[in-house]
Amino acid sequence: MRLVLVDDEKGIVDGLKIMISRYIPECEIVGAAYNGLEGFKLIQKLQPDIVITDIRMPQSDGLDMIKMLKDAGTKTKFILLSGYADFEYARRGIQLGVQFYINKPVEEEELRDCVIQVMGAIRADRAKLREVDELKQEVHSRMQESALRDVLDLSSDNTLMEELLRHAGIPTAGASFACVLLEFDGNVDALKEFGLQPVFHHIDRALGQYRGVYRFRYSGAQVAVVVTQGGAIGYADLVRSVQRLKEEIYRELKLSMSVGIGTIQKQAAGISQSFEEARYALSFKVIKGADTVIPFPEITNLTGRRHPVSEEMITRLEAGLDNMDEMECVGIIGEIFRGMEAEPSMGPADLQLQCLNILLSSVRKMSFQQLQQNDFLGRHILSLEGISRFRTLVSLEEWMVQVIRRIIAFKLEHNIPKKKDIISEVKEYVSTHYNEPITLADLAARFFISPYYLSQFFKQKTGDTYVNFLTQIRIGKAKELLEKTDLKVYEICQLVGYSDTQHFARLFEKLTGCKPREYRKNLPNV
Structure with a gap:
């Protein structure tokens, strides 16, 4: 002293x-x-x-x-x-x-x-000051995480994107962005034991050369990372840094993980695109194997070659799987392989590549949780080693039929219903649970669908993003509470699922044209 x-x-x-x-x-x-x-x-x-x-x-x-x-x-x-x-x-x-x-x-x-x-x-x-500072930091971290979750799940709403990033305290002027998604493989009991703080420490250290590194648990054993830099981000340097991070975490924490890396984006509106790329790249771990770092450009190189399998065929196969129609699916596989026979220049490697594309289409709506629950699908079928055993059209066709049958059997075993209006059910669920911290990843796991596919499908069917839909539901409920109760604004904020009153007020004003107190003040006297 x-x-x-x-x-x-x-x-x-x-x-x-x-x-x-x-x-x-x-x-x-x-x-x-x-x-x-x-x-x-x-x-x-x-x-x-x-x-x-x-x-x-x-x-x-x-x-x-x-x-x-x-x-x-x-x-x-x-x-x-x-x-x-x-x-x-x-x-x-x-x-x-x-x-x-x-x-x-x-x-x-x-x-x-x-x-x-x-x-x-x-x-x-x-000690009291430290407690207050820690509490403030915890509140700030939670608010930042909530805002970042919405940013990652948005599509391309520039206005809302800027608002959310400002709320998260992330500068956007002249910045570049990239997203990384980590998923811990195998037994993660050790992760539950000591929590994510040691993992976060390694992330901060490995990516310390960048201006901003924002990381949080995204879903289950997944950690999302958003990297920002005042100028350009070298993609090769980012991949090397992530590879070192993976090695350090295994060496010091004995945790193995797979990683998907999205591309560099020069505008804030591209953050969600980079994250979807990272998520999609990570889904290829069923092909490339666990404990791998998968940059998105590697996937586009893999899937960007010529495709004798038409999109129409893939759509029909997906529909057959949705309806669990084994006979229809087997018939479509037969058509696909007859088409391959008509390509005389296709060698064994090309045939195996086409099978990869069919497999990815077959499972792209399934979540990782589903694939990991099934030993046959998760380890023996969806791997390069599995496909490389078969080098003729006949053997590959028989193997593909076996895969399709296993997928359908898995769905029946887990009581996954036939094709339904998923988006209507998602909207109904959100309308009922709007006051809970619902993320896109949570919804995807609940409805047995991959987050990437749900994000795209929701926008395709509704013309709006999931986050916008949730915001409209919450603000609509807030208007009802302002009209029908004497609850204070901060109480209404919490009741409709927000933790930050200022963020709630800004969203309310954006959608209604006035602040919550002004809205209540302008209500007609009954």
């Missing part, structure tokens, strides 16, 4: 210095002054933890000095030193918040006891 002495008698100051250095080694005397004005200037300059000051001094007494320092915002703790049993001085000291007094002549034991009490009070104050 840093300590300053203020007394107009030099002998008393020297004596206090000796006693403190001898009996209170936890304190360091950083300065001394001999009147109130000099003490005021010195304490303002040094900002010590503790000041021991005489009351009666020339120019400005100890109480006047304390008042000036309090008015200036000093947080120092004061011990009053006086040989006067004067009630008026004690009363003024109490009014100034002084809790500690020592009478002259000063005894070593009394001095030590008093200073120890003050140090204890300072430590308690600091």
Whole structure:
């Protein structure tokens, strides 16, 4: 603790210095002054933890000095030193918040006891401040995570995107963005044991060269990372950094993971696109195997070659799988392979590639949770090793039929219903659970569909993003509560699923043209 002495008698100051250095080694005397004005200037300059000051001094007494320092915002703790049993001085000291007094002549034991009490009070104050700071940081982190979840699940709503990023405290002017999605493989009990903080520490360290790194648990064993940079982001450097991150986490935490990396985006509106690319790239771990880093351009290179399998065929196959019509699916596989026979230039590698494309189409609506639940699909079928065993059209066709049958059997085993109006059910669920922290990933897991596919399908069917739909539902409910109840705005904010009143007010004003209080004030009197 840093300590300053203020007394107009030099002998008393020297004596206090000796006693403190001898009996209170936890304190360091950083300065001394001999009147109130000099003490005021010195304490303002040094900002010590503790000041021991005489009351009666020339120019400005100890109480006047304390008042000036309090008015200036000093947080120092004061011990009053006086040989006067004067009630008026004690009363003024109490009014100034002084809790500690020592009478002259000063005894070593009394001095030590008093200073120890003050140090204890300072430590308690600091602990409370740390708690408040930690609570503020936790609230900020949760608000930032909530805003980032919405950003990742948006499509291309520039206005709302800018609002959410501003709410998350992420600068966008002149910035580049990239998204990374980590998924921990295998047994993640260790992850549950020590939590995500050690993982976050490694992410921050491995990507520390970038201006902003925002990371949070996205869903289950998945962690989303948004990287921002004031200028351009070198994609090759980002991939290398992520590869090092994967290696470090395995080496130091014994956790293996697969990673999808989206492309670099030069506008904030592209963040959701980069995240969808990362999510889509990660879905290729069923092909490339676990414990891999998969940049999105590698996937486009893989799937961008010529496709003798038409989109119409793939759509029919998907419909057959949705309806769990085994006969229809087997017939379509037969048609696809007859088409392959008509391509004389296709070699074994090309045939295997086409099978990969068919497999990806077959499972692209399924969530990772579903694939991981089925040993046959998750480990033996959906892998390069599985496909490489078959090098003729006949054997590949038989194998593909087996895969399709296993997918249908899995759906029947888990009571996954036949094709239905998923979007209507999603909208109905959101309309009922709007006050809960519903994410796109949560919905995808609930309705047995991949987040990437749900995001695209929702926009295709409704013409709007999932986040916009949820916002409209919540603000609509907020309007009802403003009209029909006397609840305060912050209470309504919480009831409709928001944790930040300011963010809620901005969204409300965006959709209604006025703030919540103004909306209630302008209601007609009934």
